[in-house]
Amino acid sequence: MNQCINLTIGQQLKNTAVQYPNKAGAIFPAESLRMTYKEIEEKSNIVAKALIALGINKGAHIGIWGPNTSNWMLLLFGATKIGAVIVPLITSYKFKELQYIVNQSEIEFLFSMTQFRETDCELITKKFLNNKNEIDKSTYPSLKNVYYIDENPNHLFGDWNDFLNLASNVSDEELKDYASLIKPDDLYSIQYTSGTTSLPKGAMLTQFGALNTSKACADILHLNSTDICCVPLPFSHCFGNILTIMAGIILACPIVYIDNFTPLKVMNTIQNEKCTVVVGVPTMFIAMLNHPSFHEFDFTSLDTCGLGGSLCPVSIMEQISNAFQLENISIGYGLSETASLCTLTEITEAQYYKFHTVGKAIPGIQIKIVDPITLNEVPVNTQGELLVKGYNVMNGYYNKPEENQNAFTKDGWFRTGDIATVDENGFYKIVGRYKDIIIRGGENISPGEVEKTILTLDNVKDVQIIAVPDSTFVDEIAAFIITNDGNEMDASFIKEYVKTNLASYKRPKYIAFVSEFPTTESGKVQKFKLKEYAIELWNLNSDT
Structure with missing residues (x-):
């Protein structure tokens, strides 16, 4: 990353307006503006x-x-x-x-x-x-x-x-x-x-953090003033108001903003505006790929695709790359507390790293993987909690002193609560949420590991693994599955498949088939709502 931008957002906008006064900076198709x-x-x-x-x-x-x-x-x-x-x-x-x-x-x-x-x-x-x-x-x-x-x-x-x-x-x-x-x-x-x-x-974010996190993202994606970026992300999410709005005034490239996401709006915009870049969360791309009119659109202008906001299965990454005929595909990892970005894959990296990792730390910040109890760093390729420090990290939660005490270590590292690994080359993989870890009879189970296994089944489109209360084991495993054809699969077959590929205690006790998951506006699955549904569906004792 080149030198950080040491300007306010207003100063950066003014500089760009002086240098490129008549260049299109923002396009709003819904307003014809x-x-x-x-x-x-x-x-x-x-x-x-x-x-x-x-x-x-x-x-x-x-x-x-x-x-x-x-x-x-x-x-x-x-x-x-x-x-x-x-x-x-x-x-x-x-x-x-x-x-x-x-x-x-x-x-x-x-x-x-x-x-x-x-x-x-x-x-x-x-x-x-x-x-x-x-x-x-x-x-x-x-x-x-x-x-x-x-x-x-x-x-x-x-x-x-x-x-x-x-x-x-x-x-x-x-x-x-x-x-x-x-x-x-x-x-x-x-x-x-x-x-x-x-x-x-x-999360209290600074102007410096917003500008420079966006700059780091643009640098890693190799974006420049000739690009035209399609943004279907909501401004209410920091992915939308930081990584995209700020990129426009840093790069002096036109940003085309979708008023609210629908697959047709995005596909029309890419075609009509000849967008070279599109960014979004995985659910947005899945919706486009599954749209019956997908193959009627011309996406030949597209050069780069950036994903973030939630983890994306390898199979979906492959589908996006193949369907849009893109080599330049990148996925990042971050939280609202880190101005939406901590790591990002270089578009020039080998395909394995782009599909199987969330890249390296963005320039100018520090990341380490630690034991969540002792906070000591763990060896490479060992699971631990991801901690981050740098310009992208929030100043703290507003009016939440107790939460702030728990969110930061004594020496100023932000605790993401995410379980991750890093390899000897500095590539990170996100395994799951520390708080999502299922402790069944004293055995720690990562939902992500079970989800990845079930996703390898042919008719499985998406899956979420959650902990549900159990009188014997305290936690039990429940799987919510969306199938490709909309039909239910044989639950006993799925359980046996997991048992064959993973330790037997990682096999889900409960399986339900659903048409969709409850999500936030930014596309993140609300697991607490799935848990509420599970307790009602299987008549579980929530006080266990």
Whole structure:
């Protein structure tokens, strides 16, 4: 990696706008909108002024709840110019989830959509009001107001135009004064974890970390200003708002943003915009590969594919590579707490490393594999907990002192909770979550090992292994399986197959066939929901 970028996000955007003023920087097909870097710079300055007019100061928290739109992006840039901290909110949140994060992160202003798919967001945001149609300060002490990020006048709260009109009250000099106070190591966002196992926690990420993690990703993928990148990832996820939005202003390459993912939208965009790069989570690529119209599209412009967000079976990697006719395929590993990236495979690596590992540590950070109890480093090719230290790591969880104590070692290493190995060449493999380890009668079982074995069966499309309560062994093994043809398989055959290939205690006791897994918006499987379903399905004692 070349020298780190020691600029604020606002400074990086301004530099790119000065150097490439008329080059397309952001394309939003759903809005029929193409924005040059000059337009992004000028419009985000207006947003920054409007935020100042609202009384937002450096360090204030603003929530953004909506799909991928130009206004979402402009809010991001406008906020970072004055040191406000964005809190990205997942579009599928219900009121209780939204309520929790608004209070936990102490959001001062919420920018919301009015409607998204079947969700009446306007109705939900009205629940923040008391019977006088004012923000209920007794319940939401930090929240000052709500604005809609679309242009829908005649609503209870102000719309986007109402918000922008506030900018006329702030001069260019005032904006410069605010911007002069911002430093690269200031907070950029409070990025909430997916909540796959517990209530979401807000990871505090810096502007320096966001820019340089994105730069490391772009360098490893060999991207440059001639590329055109298709992004179906939600802005509410750090994969979407860090690795892609930041890449655009670093590389000066056009980014084509999908408002919300469907396979057809992505395939149309790649073809129509002649995209050279597409990034996403494995479930997105699986959906495209399984779409009946997949072979009707022209993907010859594609050169590079980047995957992340969750582990991807080797068979799926092979399918993606073959179907899109791509040699340049890369997969990374990271968490919200690490600005979404810790490791990434070089596109020039041998196919084995691209398909069977998650690559090497990105430049400028440190990773080690340790015994999760003693925290001593383990030998190469030995399973242990992956720890990371560097510019990509969060400053901590917002307002979570106890969790922060558990998340970091005394000498500052972040504990990912993931079980991994590293070989003698520095390539990492992710085995599973330390918390997901199944302890059956005193024997430790990695769900990933059992999943990989079952995935080698011909008709198995995907599988999730979880621990369920058992009166004899404390933990027992349950398998949830999605088949290729949608039909159930012989459960006894699967159990015997696992027993033949692995130690007998790793054989699932319970097997269920499902059509899909419950996932977060970013595509991560919510294993706690599978466990709840298993307890109900097999009438298990959850108090065991």
